[in-house]
Amino acid sequence: MEAKKSFLEQKIDLESPNKNIVPITTSIGTDGKLTIGGCSIEELVEKYDSPLYILDELTLRNSCRAYKKALEKYYPGESLPIYASKANSSIFMSNLVSSEGFGLDAVSEGELLTALKGGVPNEKIVFHGNNKSDKELDFAVKNNIKVIVDNDYDLERLDKISNSFNRELEIMIRFTPGIECHTHKYIKTGSFDSKFGFGIEYLNTLFERISNTKHLKLKGIHAHIGSQIFELEPHNDLGEIMVNVILDAKKFGHDIKKLNVGGGLGIKYTEDDDPPSIYDWVKTISNSVVRACKKYNLDLPTLMCEPGRSIVSTAGITIYKIGAFKEIPGIRTYLAVDGGMSDNPRPITYQSNYSACLVRNPLNINSKNKYTIAGKHCESGDVLFKEIELADCKTGDLICVFGTGAYNNSMSSNYNRIPRPAALLVCDGEAEIIQKRESPFDLLKYDVLPDRFIKQN
């Protein structure tokens, strides 16, 4: 029987990186070891230590370009793709997406500042959030950043702010379209029972309330139905629902020019995943909006979308070093790595699956072993992989986990006072630091011992 091919031997889709498990520059060197972006992973770890986050520039740029090209191809009106920075927020990522003509979606003052520092033009930033602070709202308005109103509390405060400045303020609103999609319940946001956005049944009341304000101008609507979605049907339905909302708003005198369909396109984490391409996703959503606009004789709005995961996830890998082994006869063999739930909380939070390989034997030649890969944190659930097939491993070996560019670094913590890894960018055989490694001393920076305790000791 022919041996099963490794996922590393699959043909790489250069046009739509979300359809691959690995970064598009992944290759196996003449020594049989793993390289990304033309860099030897072993050499990178020698120089920068582990665990290590690595982003591949070409994969990032190809993902951005796929959205841009697909929008130009399939949407005849104006369009603006916006990077959902919650997926991986950094000055570098802000700068990269901006250089590809993207706007950026931020949900906190921290993400807003990061976007501005990275050079994203203010007018291309949108500000989301279901509980924005007064300070955050003020910051956004003063910096001419478009606020996406999520609830009445936002609306009341923006009304006050615009009155105090005595100037018009353009806003967008987020609503829940009542679309169900098959994804994890924590990342499903478009159904009626969601903490985000206005219920669709409330919109007429909302339109009237906005009409009664002096300075608020409703210019856009937004919906985001969930994340890691493989079906196209929900986004096909979304276009028509959103166009109907624009028509309803018209009855209240609102001239809505922007239609933002959120993000949500899934990526291939394992061989079982088969997400649509970026082109098919954009085509579906574009056709749906164009069809509905034609049907109701409406001018095409500016089409915005907010991909996060499908821009950055496949571009990212994490490298860990193997330490301890624990064999439980007849049950399993644990191998422990030098990171885990603090640098990647997704397995413990969403039971997420990934693909991985041994850096010195990526094709898993002569594999007979199944390992359970445990993190180093004091939590039994800190397990990155249950029963993964790997080539024979030993202490000191490096493991590469693929698809970790999104919602890993940005969701990381310092649980057990473990410093965050460094992050590198690789391209054409060169590696550059985009995030310095934290040290345990950095983690002490914000601790304060009150004076009277110092005196006591």
Ligand SMILES: Cc1ncc(COP(=O)(O)O)c(C=O)c1O
């Ligand atoms: C409002 C909004 N837009 C965009 C995104 C990005 O989604 P994804 O990373 O699945 O593309 C999210 C993710 O949670 C979101 O909440």
